[in-house]
Amino acid sequence: MKLFGKSEKQEGFFSKLKAAVASTKNNLVAKIEDVVKGEKVIDAELLDDLEAILIGADIGTQTTSEILGKIRSQVSRKQVNDPEQLRTLIKGELRQIIEAANEAGTTSSSIAGTRVLMVVGVNGVGKTTTIGKLANLHTQQGEKVLVCAADTFRAAAIEQLEVWGQRAGVAVIRQKTGADPSAVLFDAMSAAKSRGIDVLIVDTAGRLHTKSNLMAELEKMKRIAAREIPGAPHDVLLIIDATTGQNGLNQAREFTRTAGVTGIVLTKLDGTAKGGIVVPIARELKIPIRYVGVGEKLDDLVEFSAEQYIESLFESE
Numbered sequence: 001m002k003l004f005g006k007s008e009k010q011e012g013f014f015s016k017l018k019a020a021v022a023s024t025k026n027n028l029v030a031k032i033e034d035v036v037k038g039e040k041v042i043d044a045e046l047l048d049d050l051e052a053i054l055i056g057a058d059i060g061t062q063t064t065s066e067i068l069g070k071i072r073s074q075v076s077r078k079q080v081n082d083p084e085q086l087r088t089l090i091k092g093e094l095r096q097i098i099e100a101a102n103e104a105g106t107t108s109s110s111i112a113g114t115r116v117l118m119v120v121g122v123n124g125v126g127k128t129t130t131i132g133k134l135a136n137l138h139t140q141q142g143e144k145v146l147v148c149a150a151d152t153f154r155a156a157a158i159e160q161l162e163v164w165g166q167r168a169g170v171a172v173i174r175q176k177t178g179a180d181p182s183a184v185l186f187d188a189m190s191a192a193k194s195r196g197i198d199v200l201i202v203d204t205a206g207r208l209h210t211k212s213n214l215m216a217e218l219e220k221m222k223r224i225a226a227r228e229i230p231g232a233p234h235d236v237l238l239i240i241d242a243t244t245g246q247n248g249l250n251q252a253r254e255f256t257r258t259a260g261v262t263g264i265v266l267t268k269l270d271g272t273a274k275g276g277i278v279v280p281i282a283r284e285l286k287i288p289i290r291y292v293g294v295g296e297k298l299d300d301l302v303e304f305s306a307e308q309y310i311e312s313l314f315e316s317e
């Protein structure tokens with residue numbers, strides 16, 4: 001794909017994305033090409049094969065049957081008869097679904113003063129790593145960034161965040177392990193105001209969406225944030241691990257219900273052949289996917305675009 005007018009840096013992000021979805025591409029697009037190849041007619045067997053491929057890439061049963069339904073009706077109305085058209089049809093359907101969902105999002109980068117960004121999710125999904133990457137990204141965009149170590153629960157969480165802070169070249173506000181996360185947040189908000197910070201990124205402890213006391217703790221943090229800076233938190237980013245598949249989707253359902261999530265970061269896209277999970281996440285949650293994680297390093301975070309995601313999968317070599 002040609003990225004007209006895009007900088008070298010954006011081309012670099014596109015290559016990273018392509019590398020990250022390589023196994024999903026093998027598991028999805030290459031398989032579609034395989035079953036279609038040499039077929040003369042679109043029959044029930046071919047459509048069943050396609051259905052199995054889409055589900056196998058974690059596109060989800062509902063989304064898959066919706067897409068297949070559309071194709072079946074086009075076939076029966078004789079609008080489509082050549083198996084070679086199926087690849088393009090599926091590509092178009094997937095793109096439309098993701099685009100429709102992602103349009104809902106607003107970016108809050110025009111807000112004056114400190115923007116507060118809370119990062120939430122279950123244990124081990126990549127919250128702290130993503131915060132390091134985000135701190136780096138915002139710094140590179142010329143913004144003044146501060147990070148808040150409000151995961152006071154897990155041993156060594158604060159030190160881990162400090163390492164990421166050093167990598168990104170941003171300061172981290174911390175207290176001792178075991179401190180009240182809201183108290184650390186309060187400190188960080190005061191520091192952000194007095195230091196003229198553009199973006200304050202708040203790390204939180206991993207928590208299961210089913211633990212109501214921990215979800216209430218997030219609520220408390222949000223209240224503190226709003227009291228100190230009007231409109232805060234401006235974003236609540238939910239981190240989802242792409243390798244957890246449909247399970248990640250369940251977590252997302254609960255978090256969006258209780259934590260007021262405004263955006264999603266899908267991490268570890270590089271570690272799965274089931275990157276199709278992007279589709280049901282976008283379709284069902286109607287919350288924009290803002291970024292995808294494509295590796296463990298500081299610059300392994302790519303701003304999400306439906307077009308680039310679909311092109312990275314369907315582009316021919």
Ligand SMILES: Nc1nc2c(ncn2[C@@H]2O[C@H](COP(=O)(O)OP(=O)(O)OP(=O)(O)O)[C@@H](O)[C@H]2O)c(=O)[nH]1
Pocket residue numbers: 121122123124125126127128129130151154157204205206207267268269270271292293294295296300
């Ligand atoms: N391959 C790959 N690994 C990632 C990505 N993002 C995070 N990880 C890895 O996932 C593991 C967990 O990352 P953390 O950032 O500690 O996750 P967390 O959500 O903060 O974990 P808790 O604070 O314990 O809940 C680490 O080994 C990271 O290197 C990614 O995009 N790709």
Ligand SMILES: [Mg+2]
Pocket residue numbers: 127128129151157203204206
């Ligand atoms: Mg963490």
